[in-house]
Amino acid sequence: MAEQKPQVQCRVRVTRGEDIALGPGKMQLLAAIGAAGSISGAAREMQMSYRRAWLLVETMNSCFLAPLVETATGGRAGGGAQLTVEGQKVLEGYEAMMQDVERVAQRHLDKLLSNSPLAPKTGVAKAPDESN
């Protein structure tokens, strides 16, 4: 088995009180709605229920002053949906943030691992570890 390279995984959420206004799941959904042209198509793409996708859209729309997603006439029944200009701006702003965040984290990680190298990966059985 080839040596596995360490990977850095970054998550950024924006919360207000108990609401999550922005996060990786919501931003992935926004991108999927933009690509699919409907909430139902985006939900299928993300393997979530239509109801769940619709609730996430409602939360995003109610968090921001201007809605991020607009549904066409026909609405819930399947009239299609698209990102508003505001939705496009928020998605692009989030993606720009993640690019910068990942670049900064990777730079630190490279330095950290050059000072404190990882052990070569061995085939030894390990204790289960579902934590971070």
Next chain:
Amino acid sequence: MAEQKPQVQCRVRVTRGEDIALGPGKMQLLAAIGAAGSISGAAREMQMSYRRAWLLVETMNSCFLAPLVETATGGRAGGGAQLTVEGQKVLEGYEAMMQDVERVAQRHLDKLLSNSPLAPKTGVAKAPDESN
């Protein structure tokens, strides 16, 4: 109720294959071991079982070439534990990374929210939302 300010929450993990070499939980445990002088004291502080804390330490120690935590003679039975020089370096490197990551994310968030303001928080009942 006072207006709630949006907060940015960042998480960075370093993975290799299925192992999580570094993450917020492990780094909090390292800091707690440094403060408590033992794995059992750190586990109590973090309200996790001794067994779980010990497994997390084992994972960290096996991920790095040099161990991050050393246990004194007496070992598992309660002889105390402390961070090695390597452990201290990794903890400080992780904390420096998180400071930079949070600063970058906050700067992007400020810009994003000045372009796309959040709605004033209202008392309207909302759909449950446990997603991100």
